[in-house]
Amino acid sequence: MANILNDISRKIPWIRSSKPLAIPDDLRIQQAGIQFDPDRHELQYIWLNMVEQEAGQIYSGYRVIRLLQLKYIPMDVRRDAGLLQKMRTALRGVYGAGVNLVYLAAGIFDPAIGIVQCYGVTSFAETRDSAAERSRRDLAVLKSTLAGAYRQTRLEPLTVEIAEWIVKALQTMSFPIVTVGHPDPRENARGGDAKLNDPLAGSTQ
Numbered sequence: 001m002a003n004i005l006n007d008i009s010r011k012i013p014w015i016r017s018s019k020p021l022a023i024p025d026d027l028r029i030q031q032a033g034i035q036f037d038p039d040r041h042e043l044q045y046i047w048l049n050m051v052e053q054e055a056g057q058i059y060s061g062y063r064v065i066r067l068l069q070l071k072y073i074p075m076d077v078r079r080d081a082g083l084l085q086k087m088r089t090a091l092r093g094v095y096g097a098g099v100n101l102v103y104l105a106a107g108i109f110d111p112a113i114g115i116v117q118c119y120g121v122t123s124f125a126e127t128r129d130s131a132a133e134r135s136r137r138d139l140a141v142l143k144s145t146l147a148g149a150y151r152q153t154r155l156e157p158l159t160v161e162i163a164e165w166i167v168k169a170l171q172t173m174s175f176p177i178v179t180v181g182h183p184d185p186r187e188n189a190r191g192g193d194a195k196l197n198d199p200l201a202g203s204t205q
Contacts, residue, residue: 026053034167035132036160043067043163045135047128064131065102066139067120069162072154090149097145099138108165116162119146119155 031049036042046065051058094101104118121142123135143155158166 024053027051034163036163037157040157041160042157043160044157045132046163046167047131049128061124061126062128062131063122063124064128064135065120065122066135067102067104067118067158067163067166068139068143068155069158070117070119070153071156073150073152086149090145093145094142097138097141099141101142104166106166106169108162111161111165113162113165116166118158 028051029048030051032047034046035044037044044066046067048063048065049061050063051060053059091101100122102118102120102122104116104120106116106118108114108116119142121135121138123131123138125131125134146153146155
């Protein structure tokens, strides 16, 4: 990770530093895998067996990530002046329930699938089964929260094809972009501008 960040800093002038970035080696992935549902030909979850060091303590266990693909959202959502406020309210509800939200966007052009947007959750526990069960409950909370805010939105499990592409990308791509938090503009949308490009309203499939 330190090598990757240092490579990025050399390519982007405004984050260059005279000293290499000091990134602690405090997170190790022992094993990783993906669990599919053989009957439905879709992804159940991605799992990681990991060891983390923090504040002198060592934590060992499993992290499970479950994802749902945003397949459809009505076009009229783009004209909703309260779109950002709805998302802010939904996020508050999810975090209030103790759910760790994951948002993933990928451009899959080989094969020609297009832009894939995923909402999901991540859960940590001492055993893989416990992490999987906790993540299942958390995903149900996320799905019901988003369905309440955007009633005609359709979220579906990832196909095996998309899931395998994402896992391969995470393993091989040198510079994925990772962010913490969610954009929170100072002003909400005020009118019905159809050219508004909000990530949540970007899918019309």
